[in-house]
Structures are given as C-alpha cells and as structure tokens.
Amino acid sequence: MSxxxxxxxxxxxxxLPSLPAVVxxxxxxxxxxxxxLHYLAGRIALDxxxxxxxxxxxxxxxxxxxxxxxxxxQAMSVLGLHSVRTLVTACGVIGVVPAAAGPALDFGxxxxxxxxxxxWARALARHLRQSPDTAFTAGLLHNLGTLVLATRxxxxxxxxxxxxxxxxxxxxxxxxxxxxxxDHAQAGSALAAHWKFPPAIQDAICHQHSATATGLALAIGxxxxxxxxxxxxAEQREQAWTTLAFDDEQRRQLSEKCPLMVNDMCQxxxx
Numbered sequence: 001m002s003x004x005x006x007x008x009x010x011x012x013x014x015x016l017p018s019l020p021a022v023v024x025x026x027x028x029x030x031x032x033x034x035x036x037l038h039y040l041a042g043r044i045a046l047d048x049x050x051x052x053x054x055x056x057x058x059x060x061x062x063x064x065x066x067x068x069x070x071x072x073x074q075a076m077s078v079l080g081l082h083s084v085r086t087l088v089t090a091c092g093v094i095g096v097v098p099a100a101a102g103p104a105l106d107f108g109x110x111x112x113x114x115x116x117x118x119x120w121a122r123a124l125a126r127h128l129r130q131s132p133d134t135a136f137t138a139g140l141l142h143n144l145g146t147l148v149l150a151t152r153x154x155x156x157x158x159x160x161x162x163x164x165x166x167x168x169x170x171x172x173x174x175x176x177x178x179x180x181x182x183d184h185a186q187a188g189s190a191l192a193a194h195w196k197f198p199p200a201i202q203d204a205i206c207h208q209h210s211a212t213a214t215g216l217a218l219a220i221g222x223x224x225x226x227x228x229x230x231x232x233x234a235e236q237r238e239q240a241w242t243t244l245a246f247d248d249e250q251r252r253q254l255s256e257k258c259p260l261m262v263n264d265m266c267q268x269x270x271x
Contacts, residue, residue, distance in 0.1 A: 009182050010190045012152035016097065019195050022047055023092035027196050037081060041073040044088055045101060053268055054084065060264040062119075076200045086133040088105040090118070090140055094269050097147050105150040105157070111270045113228055114140050116262045120223035123258055128219050135219045138204045141197065142220045145188030145205070146172070156180065173209055185209055217221060218243075227258070 018024070022043045029035050045051050051072055058069040058079060069075045092113060097164050121139030125132040150157045156179060163175045171181040188214035189206035213221050223242040241251060 009148060009152070009180075009187050009192075013148055013187070013191045013194050015152065016148070016191065016194075019096055020047060020050065020092045022050065023089055026088055027083075027198070029085070033080065037076050038073070039075055041071075043086070044072045046237065049095070050088055050091050056268045057087045057090070057265065058084075060261075060268060062261050062264060076244065077098035082131070082133040086136050089137055090115075090179065090265075090269060093140065093144075097144075105146065107172045108270060110143070110146065112262070112266050113119070114143055115265050115269060116258075117142055117220065118259050119222045119261045120254075121219045123254055124223055124226075124260065125221050127246075128215070128222075130216050130219050134200065135197075135216060135223075137197070138201045138216050139220055141188065141192055141201060142205055142208055142224065143184055143213070144191050145184030145186065146176075147177060148187040148191055149182070149184060150162050153180070171209075173265040183209075226254075227262075 015271055019027075023045060026040065029040065044054065054072065055075065057063075058075045059065060063079060063083070065078065069078060072084065075087075081239050102156060118136045118139035122132045122136040125135035128135075129164050149160075159179045160172070160175045163178050164170050164172070167175070167178075170178075173185060176183040185206055185208055192202045192205055200216055207217040208220045208224070210217065210221075222240045222243060225236050246254070
C-alpha cells in the first residue's frame, strides 16, 4: 500500500479555500493587545451570512442570554470579544470546506461530532484550567485533518473504513496511519498552521491522541470520548470521568446540558 508523505499532505492543504478575511483578521487579533472592537464589529457585519449565524448562536442556549442580541456590536458588549471570535470562527470554518468528500465521509456526522467535541471541550475547560473559548475552537478543529485527507485524497481515504472493518479494535487514526502513513492529527495541525491559528491550537490538534497529553490537548481528548459515546468504550468513558474527578452530580449536569447545546449549535451551523 502506497504511503503519502506529510509534505504532500501540506501541499494539498494549501489547495483548500482560504478562511473568510474577517476570520483571518480575528485570528491575527488574538496576538494583539490594543484591539479596536468597533472596527472588528464593523468588519464582521460586512459578511451578512457570518453575522446572521453568529447572532443566532449568541441567542441560543449555548449562552442563555436573558435578552435578545441584535447586533455584532451588542454581542461583543455582552459576550466579549473572545466569545464572538469563537462563534465567527466556527461559522467561517464550517462554511469554507466543500462538502464533497465522497462516500467514505459523512459530512453531516463529521460536523456534528466536531461541534459536540467543541461544546464538551468548552464545558470541561475551566476545570482543566484552559480558556473555554480556545478549547471550543480547538475542539471544533480537532478532526479537520480528516477533511484534508478525505477531500484531497478521496480514493485513498475510501480504504480507511475498509481497513477498520478488517481490524475491529483499530481507531480511525490507526487506520489512517496504515493507509496513508499520516493521520488526521498531523494533517489537521498542518491545516491549522496554514490558516494561522494560534500555536497552542496547532499543538493541541497534533497531540490530541497522545497518552501523555496535557492542557488543551487533554481537554480535546476527554471531550472526544464524552461527546460521542459510540466512539468510545464504556471503560474509556469511565476513565475520562475519573481523570476529571467529577462527582455524580457534575456528571449528570454535563450529560444533560451538553447534548442540548450540541443540538442547538448543529441546527444553526450545519443547517
């Protein structure tokens, strides 16, 4: 079976569409101390599709606002720049990748899993001493490498589910390594670098499956296990809860609240 070098994957990454200009601008603003919020709000408002989805998200159960948010400027005032940047980035990323990966990847299920991981990562972040908004963004992006492999190498990617069918206990990453010699974590980190996401997010994506993951990578890994029960064994899920050291009431609250938020976000982002 032929392998694909990471350099080849990176070259194909560069063929993917660029993020909307305002999202790239928001990423740049993460490194700046002096930010003109009025200017950024104006830039976001120029993209009507991004604005409409961002405001729908701001008014969803995800934030539970007591009154309706009607403008990006107001959203920045009540939610803060970091939260608005997170929502705009989510809308921009999901809108930019063409949904034509072929039969090996169900785009609807893919984005639902990404959103579920993002919501859970945000919910776990403070407990793990991470920024909730950064954790959400990293969770949303954690499997973007799968999109790179599936959209840039569709014929080869069709072999991934076949390999897993022959190796019952294998993970997706193990199947990708067997087929490509590169897994979605490496490809996703390359895409995050190409799109100029912060180094912390690039590193978290790259190390999400590491047994020694800490910080943001650990938040993603635990969120992945808890967000999609069908993707993890009961033993893996219990180990995730044990790592978090949550009591029964905390588990119950998260297990009830997070799926509702996931449903809300999916209706808005992938409808």
